[in-house]
Amino acid sequence: MRISLLQTDVVAGQPEENRKRIGEWIKRTVRKERPDVVVLPEMWNMGFLFPRLGELADRGELPRWLSAVAAEHGVYLVAGSIAEEEAGGFYNASYMFAPDGRRIGHYRKIHLFRLLKEEKYLKPGGGRCLFRIGDVTAGTIICYDLRFPELVRSMVLDGMQILFVPAGWPRPRIRHWRILNQARAVENQMFVVAVNRVGEEEGTLYGGHSMVVDPWGEILAEGDGEEAVLTVDIDPTAVRRVRTTIPVFEDRRPEMYDRK
Numbered sequence: 001m002r003i004s005l006l007q008t009d010v011v012a013g014q015p016e017e018n019r020k021r022i023g024e025w026i027k028r029t030v031r032k033e034r035p036d037v038v039v040l041p042e043m044w045n046m047g048f049l050f051p052r053l054g055e056l057a058d059r060g061e062l063p064r065w066l067s068a069v070a071a072e073h074g075v076y077l078v079a080g081s082i083a084e085e086e087a088g089g090f091y092n093a094s095y096m097f098a099p100d101g102r103r104i105g106h107y108r109k110i111h112l113f114r115l116l117k118e119e120k121y122l123k124p125g126g127g128r129c130l131f132r133i134g135d136v137t138a139g140t141i142i143c144y145d146l147r148f149p150e151l152v153r154s155m156v157l158d159g160m161q162i163l164f165v166p167a168g169w170p171r172p173r174i175r176h177w178r179i180l181n182q183a184r185a186v187e188n189q190m191f192v193v194a195v196n197r198v199g200e201e202e203g204t205l206y207g208g209h210s211m212v213v214d215p216w217g218e219i220l221a222e223g224d225g226e227e228a229v230l231t232v233d234i235d236p237t238a239v240r241r242v243r244t245t246i247p248v249f250e251d252r253r254p255e256m257y258d259r260k
């Protein structure tokens, strides 16, 4: 499975401009790299200008456009996240599409990031998101969700073999980002495909270092702090091999530590 990660900047407050840019990035990437899956970063339609959500959030147009883009290029699209409005509420939301344009997933960020005051402007999502890429089970979380191993473990227990993590993770905490992506991959013996934006917005620098980590914890590719496309071929059967070598999932003793 060939995956391309689009580590892009975002033009704050310019949804039309971002849509044009992302459309071009996808077209160029598909032509050059021939990926099966294309992955985008967090809140790529408007950045983090939460006070302007009423004016800038999407109202159903972008999922239609993304579906058409997936179908036009014949790729799976893990479309990072966008700000969307529904019934007067705003969400940090991710969409997944199959190569025929079918919507195969929709996720709204569960853990809102208080350091950015997300909880003042957004509503949290009410469910997890697992979807299929061919015969592989994948799942998506968004950015800060990465700090919650319980969420990821519960998805793995439901079959997840590849975790996608679109993010807008600031540069000062990029050490956490690198550690957490590797930890989630090693402890769950699965692939982590993590795409972080770059650039500066309102004085915050976003750190890039998008990465693909395999089930043994090897970093198969890693970006730096600049815009870039990372393309990686992964072999999903590695999940089974690693789980046979160290049978963590057979050795779990949830009765000793599971709690509400």
Ligand SMILES: O=C(O)CCC(=O)C(=O)O
Pocket (backbone or CB within 6 Å): 113, 116, 142, 143, 144, 145, 147, 168, 169, 170, 173, 176
């Ligand atoms: O957890 C972090 O340090 C970064 C999280 C974040 O920036 C976000 O969820 O938007």
